[in-house]
Amino acid sequence: MSAGTIEAWVEFASTYSYPAAMRAERAAEAAGLRLVWRPFLLGPIFAAQGWSDSPFNIHPAKGRYMIRDLERVCAQLGLPFKMPARFPAHSLLAARVATVGDGAPWQGAFIRAVFAKGFGEGRDIAERGVIAEALAWAGGPADAVDRATGAEPKAALRNRVEEAVAHGIFGAPSFRVGTELFWGHDRLEAAIDWARQTRSDGVGR
Amino acid sequence: MSAGTIEAWVEFASTYSYPAAMRAERAAEAAGLRLVWRPFLLGPIFAAQGWSDSPFNIHPAKGRYMIRDLERVCAQLGLPFKMPARFPAHSLLAARVATVGDGAPWQGAFIRAVFAKGFGEGRDIAERGVIAEALAWAGGPADAVDRATGAEPKAALRNRVEEAVAHGIFGAPSFRVGTELFWGHDRLEAAIDWARQTRSDGVGR
Numbered sequence: 001m002s003a004g005t006i007e008a009w010v011e012f013a014s015t016y017s018y019p020a021a022m023r024a025e026r027a028a029e030a031a032g033l034r035l036v037w038r039p040f041l042l043g044p045i046f047a048a049q050g051w052s053d054s055p056f057n058i059h060p061a062k063g064r065y066m067i068r069d070l071e072r073v074c075a076q077l078g079l080p081f082k083m084p085a086r087f088p089a090h091s092l093l094a095a096r097v098a099t100v101g102d103g104a105p106w107q108g109a110f111i112r113a114v115f116a117k118g119f120g121e122g123r124d125i126a127e128r129g130v131i132a133e134a135l136a137w138a139g140g141p142a143d144a145v146d147r148a149t150g151a152e153p154k155a156a157l158r159n160r161v162e163e164a165v166a167h168g169i170f171g172a173p174s175f176r177v178g179t180e181l182f183w184g185h186d187r188l189e190a191a192i193d194w195a196r197q198t199r200s201d202g203v204g205r
Numbered sequence: 206m207s208a209g210t211i212e213a214w215v216e217f218a219s220t221y222s223y224p225a226a227m228r229a230e231r232a233a234e235a236a237g238l239r240l241v242w243r244p245f246l247l248g249p250i251f252a253a254q255g256w257s258d259s260p261f262n263i264h265p266a267k268g269r270y271m272i273r274d275l276e277r278v279c280a281q282l283g284l285p286f287k288m289p290a291r292f293p294a295h296s297l298l299a300a301r302v303a304t305v306g307d308g309a310p311w312q313g314a315f316i317r318a319v320f321a322k323g324f325g326e327g328r329d330i331a332e333r334g335v336i337a338e339a340l341a342w343a344g345g346p347a348d349a350v351d352r353a354t355g356a357e358p359k360a361a362l363r364n365r366v367e368e369a370v371a372h373g374i375f376g377a378p379s380f381r382v383g384t385e386l387f388w389g390h391d392r393l394e395a396a397i398d399w400a401r402q403t404r405s406d407g408v409g410r
Contacts (some may be wrong), residue, residue, distance in 0.1 A: 049264055059254055061375040072395070155313055159274055170266040186391045191275070 001036075001178060004199040007190055009038040009164060010111065011172035012091035012098075015056070015070055018119040018175035019077055020185040025108050025114045031192050033199075037107055039098035040160045041091065042172055047164075070119075073185065082122030089118055090126035096148035099130055099157045101140060109138035206241075206383060209404040214243040214369060215316065216377035217296035217303075220261070221311035225378035225390040228279055230313050236397050238282055238404075241311055244303035245365045246296065247377055253370075259293045275324075278390065287327030288309040294323055301353035302336055304362045306345060314343035330389055 001007065008024045045122035046055075056063035067083060074081035094114045101107035112132035118125040125131065132145055147153065164174075167186040168181055175182040175191035178198055182191040213229045214257065215222040233240035260272035261268035272288060279286035299319045306312030323330040330336065337350055341350075354356065369379075373386055380387040380396035383403055387396040 030343075059375060061370075061373045064373060065375065065388055068386070069388070069392075075310060111321065168266045170264060181273070183270055183274070184391075186389075187274075 001176070003174075003178075003193060004032070004037055005034045005177070007036050007038050007176040009040055009169055009172060009174040009176065010115075011040060012094040012114055012118060013040045013054070013088035014042060014172040015066060015083075016084050016185040017173040018071055018081075018115045019070075019079060020156055020188055021111050021115045022079055023077065024173075024175075024188060027188060027192060028195075029205040031196055033192060033195050035108075037098070037102075037111055038160060038164075039095050039111060040156075040164050040169075040172070041095055043091075044161050045165060045170060049170075049199070054158055057087070080120040082120065084118055084122045084124055086124055086126070089124060092126075093128065093145070093148060094118075094134075095126050096120060096153045097135065097140075097144050097159055099153045100144045100148050102156070104140070106135075106138040106140035110134055110140050142152065180189075206369065206381070207239075207276040208383075210239045210241055210382070211400050212241050212243050213335040213383040214245055214374055214377060214379040214381065215320075216245060216247045217299040217319055217323060217330055218259070218293035219247060219377040220271060220324060221286075221390040223286075223320045224275075224278055224284060225393055226320045227284055227318050229380075229393060231377075231399060232393060233400075236401055238397065238400050241314075242303070242307075243365060243369075243381075244300050244316060244362075245310075245369050245374075245377070246300055246362065247364050247406060250295075250370060250375060262292070279372055281312075285325040289323055289327045289329055291329055291331070294329060297331075297340075298333065298336055298353060299323075299330050300342065301358045302349050303347075303363055304358045304365070305349045305353050307361070309345070310346035311343040315339055315345050322362070323378065356381075 006028050008020070010021050025035045031195055048049060051058060056066050098111055101110055114125055114131065117123045117130050117134055119198055123130050128145060132142070135142065135144055167176060171183050175188060177191050178193045180194055211233050213225070215226050230240045234409055258261060259269050276285055303312060303316055319330055319336065322328045322335050322339055325370055328335050333350060337347070340347065340349055372381060376388050378390055380393060382396050382400040387399070
């Protein structure tokens with residue numbers, strides 16, 4: 001990772017990834033930094049630690065709190081917020097399409113569109129039609145949904161999940177700056193400050 | 206709870222309760238608000254959801270992250286940080302003594318002293334000598350350690366844990382403003398803003 005770069009690890013089923021994804025790129029750009037998207041899956045990571053469901057479902061008090069907290073956070077950011085009927089959503093297709101977009105100019109807009117549909121409108125992002133809409137909104141190629149089920153994006157996404165584990169990532173959103181890890185929407189500013197600092201120190205070049 | 210009041214629910218074994226406890230009272234006062242301490246125990250709450258240990262021990266990646274994150278948070282606040290050899294600490298005695306201090310002028314200083322010894326110096330707060338030192342530092346009565354094992358503070362602390370559950374509290378630190386709950390050191394400012402807002406709206410009077 002070059003100096004002045006922030007990796008944004010987002011999971012489409014993750015509630016707090018929503019406000020983070022909506023504002024991360026703009027916040028990084030405003031600080032003169034480059035943001036690199038790392039769409040990934042938390043499911044396999046949670047499964048490896050014995051969870052077969054979201055911790056927000058496993059622990060109802062935490063789940064109730066999370067929804068109220070998100071309402072407040074989104075209100076403050078001026079973002080609509082609506083929990084989808086199915087939570088956690090099945091985010092595999094969205095993650096694969098986002099992976100097809102690695103390095104493409106439409107990737108960021110697609111990621112935001114999926115989050116906006118999932119948590120802004122409460123729609124089911126497991127539906128191909130919703131993903132196709134997000135792709136159209138982002139100006140991405142219409143065939144990306146078909147390409148997403150090919151061997152290459154599947155392998156790329158599997159590798160990315162392994163990379164997440166290797167980096168010590170256990171939740172989403174997570175931000176990486178060099179070898180430093182920042183977990184949570186509320187750590188975006190800390191990650192940006194760290195990236196600014198290390199860039200001006202010349203560390204990590 | 207009267208308008209302009211923030212309840213600070215802290216657990217002496219909780220790492221993120223440390224920076225929160227060290228700065229909460231001053232931050233509330235600076236905003237013209239009153240802070241009320243609610244020392245409590247997370248152990249019974251965690252046990253009820255099937256955890257017999259800290260989630261930071263159950264999930265090693267999360268535990269490693271938490272230590273690094275605390276190092277950064279404390280460095281930014283100018284607080285020393287040293288993990289105690291035994292984690293989580295046995296916080297029962299500290300919580301009982303803090304409960305003896307409900308409403309007393311030494312309570313806040315005692316709470317800060319225990320956190321400073323536990324996470325600033327890495328000492329074992331289960332030791333009576335450490336608690337006695339904290340009490341002396343806070344200007345509290347020397348017999349509070351003996352009184353802490355009496356029936357009254359025991360019952361008061363048990364009731365407080367039940368109250369925490371009733372309020373939907375599942376972690377520490379937590380802040381309450383009216384019926385609004387804010388979880389985490391990084392939500393202290395949000396709680397303060399909420400208390401300011403509701404006070405000027407006249408809500409909760």
